[in-house]
Amino acid sequence: MNRALGPRDAIRFHHENKPRTGVVLSVDVESGAIIVVYGTRTAKERPCLFVPHPSPTATMLDLNQPTYFYAENIVYLQRDATFKVVGRSPPGAFCSLQELWILRFTPNAVRDLATRVATEEIATAIAAAKANSSA
Amino acid sequence: MDALLMFFGMSTEVPTVWAFPALQREDLDDNPQLQQVFDKVLPLLAERLVGVASPDEFEIALDTMLGEQLIGDAYGLMVDLGLSAERPAIDLHAELRPEVAQFLGEQAAAHLKAHRRDLTGALVAVDSLLQTAPKEALEQARVRRPLDWFVVDENIPIPVRRLALAWTYGAVCAAVGGHCIVNRHRVPDWLGVLLAHHIATGARQYLRYCASLEGSPVRGLVPPEDLLPLADFEQQHGHAMWGLRLSVLLHQQSGRSVSRLFGESSDGDDE
Numbered sequence: 001m002n003r004a005l006g007p008r009d010a011i012r013f014h015h016e017n018k019p020r021t022g023v024v025l026s027v028d029v030e031s032g033a034i035i036v037v038y039g040t041r042t043a044k045e046r047p048c049l050f051v052p053h054p055s056p057t058a059t060m061l062d063l064n065q066p067t068y069f070y071a072e073n074i075v076y077l078q079r080d081a082t083f084k085v086v087g088r089s090p091p092g093a094f095c096s097l098q099e100l101w102i103l104r105f106t107p108n109a110v111r112d113l114a115t116r117v118a119t120e121e122i123a124t125a126i127a128a129a130k131a132n133s134s135a
Numbered sequence: 136m137d138a139l140l141m142f143f144g145m146s147t148e149v150p151t152v153w154a155f156p157a158l159q160r161e162d163l164d165d166n167p168q169l170q171q172v173f174d175k176v177l178p179l180l181a182e183r184l185v186g187v188a189s190p191d192e193f194e195i196a197l198d199t200m201l202g203e204q205l206i207g208d209a210y211g212l213m214v215d216l217g218l219s220a221e222r223p224a225i226d227l228h229a230e231l232r233p234e235v236a237q238f239l240g241e242q243a244a245a246h247l248k249a250h251r252r253d254l255t256g257a258l259v260a261v262d263s264l265l266q267t268a269p270k271e272a273l274e275q276a277r278v279r280r281p282l283d284w285f286v287v288d289e290n291i292p293i294p295v296r297r298l299a300l301a302w303t304y305g306a307v308c309a310a311v312g313g314h315c316i317v318n319r320h321r322v323p324d325w326l327g328v329l330l331a332h333h334i335a336t337g338a339r340q341y342l343r344y345c346a347s348l349e350g351s352p353v354r355g356l357v358p359p360e361d362l363l364p365l366a367d368f369e370q371q372h373g374h375a376m377w378g379l380r381l382s383v384l385l386h387q388q389s390g391r392s393v394s395r396l397f398g399e400s401s402d403g404d405d406e
Contacts, residue, residue, distance in 0.1 A: 008286070008287060026289065026379070028383045030383075031383060031386075031387050033387065035383075055191070056191045056194040056195045056198070059191075059195060060198065060199075072395070072396070074395065075395055076382075076383065076394050076395070076396075077392070078392045078393075081392065081393070090194075090195075090198040091198060091201060091202075091283050091286040092198075092297075092300060095296055095300065098293050098296075099293050102293060102372070102379075104396060104397075105374065105375040105377075105378030105379065107374065109378060109397065110374060110375075110377060110378040110381065112397075113381040113382055113385060113397065114381055116385060117381050117384045117385055
């Protein structure tokens with residue numbers, strides 16, 4: 001059974017049919033959504049947190065090879081997702097991961113999000129109204 | 136600025152121990168509160184760090200300790216005693232005592248000497264803070280919790296969390312250095328250098344932070360180019376937090392069990 005997760009927990013979970021090691025960035029209090037950034041072995045020309053192996057950070061995250069954490073590998077999991085806690089991120093590495101994440105919320109990105117959330121809310125409301133009228 | 140004010144409160148607790156490496160056993164004789172700190176609290180902090188065998192082990196031990204309630208409690212006790220003890224006058228031109236080189240090593244002493252201004256400046260900042268901080272802020276300093284609590288506090292901008300991490304490392308390392316000097320325990324050179332590095336960096340970041348607060352009495356101790364745009368940090372962070380909330384809503388609305396930030400698709404080349 002999952003214990004209550006918190007930011008900085010390092011977890012192992014399955015995503016896109018692969019085992020992943022990730023760090024919990026945040027847990028949304030209202031919805032219980034868990035926001036995780038997972039690591040990969042693939043080097044790319046993009047901003048990332050690189051964790052060499054061996055290193056103190058790799059030990060604390062239970063990584064067994066050099067690992068890259070990219071902002072595009074941030075995923076939102078439902079509260080009932082299956083995972084195993086394998087470690088805890090060092091505070092400095094956690095700040096770096098949070099920076100990767102938060103830097104994505106540029107003014108343009110936030111404006112775009114606001115539009116999409118509003119549009120989807122309207123769409124949901126219209127669909128609900130249609131369902132009610134046909135019932 | 137609530138979060139920063141809260142932080143302001145926390146910051147008072149930390150660097151009071153930066154003076155420790157300058158103390159000698161005799162200094163404790165007429166200060167029973169300080170003696171209690173050295174006899175009961177500091178060994179708890181020091182034993183974990185002094186016993187490590189390598190810089191990697193040191194890093195892991197330091198990060199692990201910061202997250203432990205027991206260490207937070209011990210530190211809180213030290214703060215309580217520190218706040219109730221009489222504070223010595225701060226001499227901006229004070230020199231490092233020779234015992235620092237004797238027990239932490241020559242390299243460590245040279246590093247601290249090179250950063251003497253930051254060390255004394257940080258002590259001045261603490262002192263003025265204790266006199267001017269609101270009562271609520273000082274009460275925050277007494278709350279017993281793990282020392283790294285702020286790392287996951289989403290109300291605090293990340294650059295400020297980084298600064299606080301530096302001065303928290305510095306405070307713990309100063310306490311450990313002080314313990315070694317008072318107990319005449321010689322640490323390996325590499326460990327002395329690590330302790331000195333964290334003490335100096337922590338003092339510098341603390342001083343920068345305090346000097347950057349509006350109306351700070353220590354602003355003159357920091358070059359203008361080292362001041363931090365705290366209000367900008369706060370504004371950018373608030374914006375990002377709003378984005379975060381929206382992105383969670385988007386995830387909920389997607390109805391998927393897993394979704395990516397902004398609903399992006401995977402490159403598919405991850406290993």
